[in-house]
Amino acid sequence: VNSILRRVLSNAISQGLLEPDTVPSMREGRLVIPVPPMHKRQIQGIVHDESASGKTVFIEPAEVVEANNLTRELQMEEHREIIRILTTIADSLRPSIPQITETAKIIYHLDFIQAKALYADAVGGLMPHLHDREELEWYHACHPGLKLSLEKHGREIVPIDVTLTSKQRILVISGPNAGGKSVCLKTVGTLQYMAQCGILPPVYENSHFGVFNDIFVDIGDDQSLEDDLSTYSSHLRNMKFMLQRGRKSTLFLIDEMGSGTEPQIGGALAQAILAQMNAEGLWGIVTTHYQNLKQMADDTPGLVNGSMLYDRQLMQPLFKLSIGNPGSSFAVEIARKIGLPKDIIDSAEQIVGSDYINLDKYLLDITRDKRYWENKRADIRRKEKMLDEKLERYTDDAETLRARRREILDEAKAEAKRILESSNAAIERTIAEIKKANAERELTLEARRRLKEERLALESNTDGQENSVLARAPKKKKTKHSIHSSTSSGITRQVEAGCNVKLDGQGTVGTVLEVSGKNAIVAFGNIKTTVKTERLTVTDAKPKEPKKSGISMATIDAGHQRQLQFKHEIDVRGFRADEAVQAVTYFIDDAIRFNAPRVRILHGTGTGVLRQVIRDYLSTVPGVMSSRDEDVRFGGAGITVVELQ
Incomplete structure (x- = not known):
């Protein structure tokens, strides 16, 4: 076909x-080929169509x-073959x-679970x-x-905590616009429906979900030109439906209850409808700006107030739900934030009256105090947890x-038992040597000396080396590096901690603080030094008392403490002269x-007597260079600045 058309087109x-x-x-x-109408008779063939303009x-x-x-x-023929194949299959x-069909149902179910x-x-x-x-x-x-x-x-959502019980089944939420x-309200409805449809809701695992047979929702505007319904009429029709169909297992969600008509009668009807729903045992959440509904929720069993928190300093909502108040x-605050003229806001406050404004302020104070104590409670819980961990x-x-x-x-x-056993063995060995020597004086003294050295070795060596000390016998009666010293009376006295000693060739008396092997730490007055024990001689003389300073350490410490606590400012307001x-x-x-260099005295202005x-x-005072009033921005004549030398 292509080759024939090319030939026809060429001709x-x-x-x-x-x-x-x-x-x-x-x-x-x-x-087909497009041909101008004037030449259509010159090309033999079948006319299938013409353009919209008729020019082709x-x-x-x-x-x-x-x-x-x-x-x-x-x-x-291809189409017939396709039909035949499909029919055969x-x-x-x-x-x-x-x-x-059964397999398809299983696949649908698994696909739904996966979704x-x-x-x-x-x-x-x-x-x-x-x-x-x-x-x-x-x-x-x-x-x-x-x-x-x-x-x-890239923003984070602010979660909410909601609790409804059999004693508080209906929550009345109030708070600022936006x-x-x-x-x-929509979060509660969506999550409850998700849970009842078998879809895991985005909540913490310690949350509790029940089952409601009905979920009635009145959110938004259902006005209709065809049904001749206004905003308020559509709300009333929904209220009628909820009252007729509602039961104890019903959850209703109503946004801006009673709005859309004159506020006084709208609030009264909303209060009556809410009272009927509460009497029938329905569960639900409503939002409102009406004061009478807030007061009703505070006074009626089964109802509880809730509020959306607002930051008064930053003038912006926190999107956090607080149940209980x-x-x-925040109509006045929001109007000020938007920039409405002040005279209009003042006029509105006068029209509504001081009682309403004061009530609004009281609500703000209650909300602020509740947040403060909640933060305190959280802080106490955190500290208690930390204390419990430390106590454990x-x-x-x-x-x-x-x-x-x-x-x-x-x-x-065990060590004492071992030492006692070693001591007993040494004593028995000494007694045997004395008996063997027939109580000769020199040998008896030698045995006693050896027993004393073994006792000293047991006292000074507690690291398991006692056996080597006991086995080592002295070669001479007086060793070169003995840790004993002799007095003029010939009685050997040991250099030990606490005894008074003199240094060879010196007359100063010192006190031994510590003995470590062949060395001893001796205090001569206020000077401590380490000397060989062989250079020390034990004496009964008393060391001279070191000269004491006129100022005690307690006084010095108190002075340091006072300096650390010193403040460069004193307040004498209210004092007598x-x-x-x-x-x-x-x-x-x-x-x-x-x-x-500089201090400040706060005396106030008053009559000026205290200042003078x-x-x-x-x-x-010789050390005072000058005194002057403080800068006006920081107190003026009520404060005296003193420059010191």
């Missing part, structure tokens, strides 16, 4: 019947009609239709505690759609120390003593 172009850039087109599945006629040349017919026949599968798991993973869903009764106790609840939206913009009341609408650690350490103490005592007892002068006298003395008395005293 027609050469005859001037077609433009040189003419190309074939497709009409009704057949290849699409002709199938007679030369390609047969070829196009063959192509069409082959296409129809269907006939082979038809006996297995029940098994295929729920993927969505729960995306929104941070967790498995809460489930109950077959009405219950709602949620912690760290997040709206899944809002969470995903904020995460895309403070998150409607979002809180009503919230303020100290208890373990004490038990370890007691066990170690028992081990040390056991080791000491003589009391103020006395206090300033001590203060200036300390300042001069501690080299303070203090200035007169300062003029008599």
Whole structure:
């Protein structure tokens, strides 16, 4: 077909019947050529179509009609073959239709489970505690759609904690506009429906979910021109439906209850409807700005107030739900933030009255105090946890120390037993030597000396080396490096800690503080020195008392402590003149003593008497260079700045 069309196009172009850039087109599945109407009689073929403007006629040349017919026949034959193949496959599968259907159901179910798991993973869903009764106790609840939206913009969602019990089944939420009341309402409805549909909600695992047979929602505006419904009419129709169908297992969510009409009658109707819902035992959450609903929730069993918190300093909502107290609408604050003229705001406050404004302020104060005490309670819990951890650690350490103490005592007892056994053996050996020598004086003295040396060796060597000391016998009666010294009376006295000694060739008496092997640490007055024990002689003379300084260490320490606690400012406001002068006298003395360059005296303005008395005293103090009033920005004439030398 292509080759025939190229030949036909070439001949027609050469005859001037077609433009040189003419190309074939497709009409009704057949290849045709576009021909101007003036030349359509000169090209033999079948006319299939013409352009919308009528300036082009699409002709199938007679030369390609047969070829196009063959192509069409082959296409129809292909279609028949496809139908035959599909029919054969269907006939082979038809006996297995029940098994295929059952398998498809399983696949659908698994696909649904996987979809729920993927969505729960995306929104941070967790498995809460489930109950077959009405219950709602949620912690760290997040709206899944809002969470995903904020995460895309790199922001974090503010979670809420919601608790409804059988004694507080209806929550009345109040607070500022754009403070998150409607979002809180939608979060409750969405998560409860997710849980009842088997989708893990984004809450903490310690949350508790119950089951509600009905979930009624009135959020937004359902006004309709076709049904002739206004905003308030649509709300009333929804209220009627909830009252007719509601039961104890019903959860209702109402946004801006009673709005859309005159506030006084709207608030009254909302209060009556809410009272009927409470009497029938329904569970629910409503949002409102009406004071009568806030007061009703505070006075009626079964209802509880809640508020969306607002930062008064930053003038922005915190999106946190606080249950227990009503919230303020912050209408005046928001109007000031937007920039409404002050005279308009003042006029509005006068119109609404001081009682309403004061009530709003009281609500703000209650909310602020509650946040303060909640932070205090959290801080106390954190400190108690830290104390419990430290107490547990100290208890373990004490038990370890007691066990170690028992081990040390056991080791000491074993060591004492071993030393006692060694001492007994030495005594018995000495007695045997004395008996063997027939009590000769020299040999007896030698045996006693050896027994004494063995006793000293046992006392000074507690590292398991006693046996070598006991086995070592002296070669001479007096060793060169003996740690004994002799007095003039010939009695040998040992150099030990606490005894008084003299140094060879010196008359100064010192006290031995410590003996370590062949060396001893001796204190001669206020000087400590280490000397060989062989150079020391034990004496009964007393060392001279070192000269003491006139100032005790306690006085010096007290002076240092006073300097550390010294402040460069004194407050004498309210003092009498003589009391103020006395206090300033001590203060200036300390300042001069501690080299303070400048100090401040707060005396206030008053009648100026106290200021004059203090200035007169300062003029008599030698160390005071000048005194002047403080800068106006920091107190002015109420403060005297004193420059010291």
